Amino acid sequence: MSRRIAILGSTGSVGRNALRVIDALNSSLVARDSSLDVSKAGYEVYALSAHSNVELLAEQVRRYNPKFVAVTDADCAGKFVALVGGPGLELLAGPLGLVQIAELDGIDTILMAVVGAAGLPAVLAAVRCGKRVAIANKEPLVIAGELVTKEAKESGAELLPVDSEHSAIFQALQAGRADEVERIVLTTSGGPFRGASAEDIQRVTLAEALLHPVWDMGPKITIDSATMMNKALEVIEARWLFDMPTGKIGVLVHPESIVHSLVEFVDGSVIAQLGRPDMCLPIQYALTYPKRVRGISEHLKLEEIGTLTFEKPDLEVFRALSLGFEVAQTGGTAAAVFNGANEAAVEQFLAGKIRFASIVELIERCLSKHNVKRDVSLDELLEADAWARNEVVECLKQKAY
Numbered sequence: 325m326s327r328r329i330a331i332l333g334s335t336g337s338v339g340r341n342a343l344r345v346i347d348a349l350n351s352s353l354v355a356r357d358s359s360l361d362v363s364k365a366g367y368e369v370y371a372l373s374a375h376s377n378v379e380l381l382a383e384q385v386r387r388y389n390p391k392f393v394a395v396t397d398a399d400c401a402g403k404f405v406a407l408v409g410g411p412g413l414e415l416l417a418g419p420l421g422l423v424q425i426a427e428l429d430g431i432d433t434i435l436m437a438v439v440g441a442a443g444l445p446a447v448l449a450a451v452r453c454g455k456r457v458a459i460a461n462k463e464p465l466v467i468a469g470e471l472v473t474k475e476a477k478e479s480g481a482e483l484l485p486v487d488s489e490h491s492a493i494f495q496a497l498q499a500g501r502a503d504e505v506e507r508i509v510l511t512t513s514g515g516p517f518r519g520a521s522a523e524d525i526q527r528v529t530l531a532e533a534l535l536h537p538v539w540d541m542g543p544k545i546t547i548d549s550a551t552m553m554n555k556a557l558e559v560i561e562a563r564w565l566f567d568m569p570t571g572k573i574g575v576l577v578h579p580e581s582i583v584h585s586l587v588e589f590v591d592g593s594v595i596a597q598l599g600r601p602d603m604c605l606p607i608q609y610a611l612t613y614p615k616r617v618r619g620i621s622e623h624l625k626l627e628e629i630g631t632l633t634f635e636k637p638d639l640e641v642f643r644a645l646s647l648g649f650e651v652a653q654t655g656g657t658a659a660a661v662f663n664g665a666n667e668a669a670v671e672q673f674l675a676g677k678i679r680f681a682s683i684v685e686l687i688e689r690c691l692s693k694h695n696v697k698r699d700v701s702l703d704e705l706l707e708a709d710a711w712a713r714n715e716v717v718e719c720l721k722q723k724a725y
């Protein structure tokens with residue numbers, strides 16, 4: 325039987341890598357048994373989605389022949405039809421298309437590779453249907469991690485991390501029992517501004533912030549890595565994915581990005597997962613879990629790397645990270661505001677409308693004005709998210725950032 329995969333956000337960096345992984349998995353199946361029909365025994369690309377990059381989506385559709393496609397920017401759906409059209413393909417236009425795909429029967433794994441809070445309704449829908457969700461899209465877990473993980477427990481849905489750090493922790497946790505874990509440590513390359521002073525951060529340009537020293541990723545997460553907001557979001561993601569109190573989560577700067585994260589157990593043993601900085605590895609593990617198979621990721625040669633270094637993060641210069649720990653501890657609507665303000669501020673920065681340092685200033689301002697609510701519903705979380713986005717716009721009307 326083939327395994328049916330839906331990739332939401334297939335035109336993005338994670339989505340494109342996932343398709344490369346699937347190609348490699350199917351080719352290696354055929355290499356082992358040339359009589360094999362991949363459409364019956366391999367990984368079938370059953371559904372894909374893009375927001376507005378319909379040219380690339382059309383190419384993917386021609387190549388993978390999925391049954392369902394979502395174009396979440398409804399204005400681009402007509403252009404997509406003109407590019408592809410034809411029978412045998414169901415097109416879902418608008419944001420609800422992601423939810424419709426998430427609810428389809430017969431999908432084995434949904435890979436959530438959409439960027440931002442836009443993925444939340446589909447993550448919740450997939451979880452409520454008890455699906456296996458390979459999750460790269462961290463923002464839904466940041467906003468509504470408590471709700472998503474509670475619903476997953478109730479429905480029996482599996483949440484398999486794709487973020488390299490969380491995949492590493494997921495793998496390392498298999499070395500012991502939950503009550504034997506002392507703490508988990510997320511590693512970070514430190515981003516392009518590792519070692520920078522607060523004054524240096526004030527002068528950062530858009531081009532500099534988009535140049536990540538190690539990882540090749542989409543623009544939003546690249547900026548998040550530069551502010552260290554990405555690590556802050558990952559602390560909150562880890563808090564929910566692994567049901568780990570904030571006090572048991574640490575962060576270490578590791579510029580080589582070889583140790584993807586680690587778990588310290590009560591006896592003092594530290595179990596880490598190592599590999600080249602290549603998203604294909606965690607994506608593949610989430611698709612083949614619990615099996616491990618040969619893939620396209622180049623194997624690690626530690627003798628060539630020689631030295632691995634670690635240092636403490638600078639929480640004064642990278643204020644986003646210390647805010648992330650505070651928000652993870654606070655809970656309730658705080659993380660929805662934290663994430664919503666960041667998404668809105670990063671959008672402004674990418675559009676050249678605010679300075680780099682203003683991203684965190686705006687987030688901090690929103691957090692200081694927000695009255696945190698606890699024991700909240702999804703609607704209240706979405707309200708907090710919308711409030712934060714609007715507050716960023718209001719702040720920009722009052723003062724130049």
Ligand SMILES: NC(=O)c1ccc[n+]([C@@H]2O[C@H](COP(=O)([O-])OP(=O)(O)OC[C@H]3O[C@@H](n4cnc5c(N)ncnc54)[C@H](OP(=O)(O)O)[C@@H]3O)[C@@H](O)[C@H]2O)c1
Pocket residue numbers: 332333334335336337338339373374375376377378396436437438439440442443460461462463486487488539540541542543544545603
């Ligand atoms: N890139 C990495 O290596 C990496 C590593 C770990 C975790 N992640 C996480 O994975 C997620 C995706 O990251 P990425 O770097 O792959 O992002 P990306 O390259 O920007 O791709 C984002 C994908 O989401 C789609 N999209 C954009 N806006 C959307 C909307 N409003 N509604 C629905 N779909 C939308 C995009 O479609 P269009 O192409 O049509 O715009 C694209 O397919 C993020 O949450 C990120 O934090 C990424």
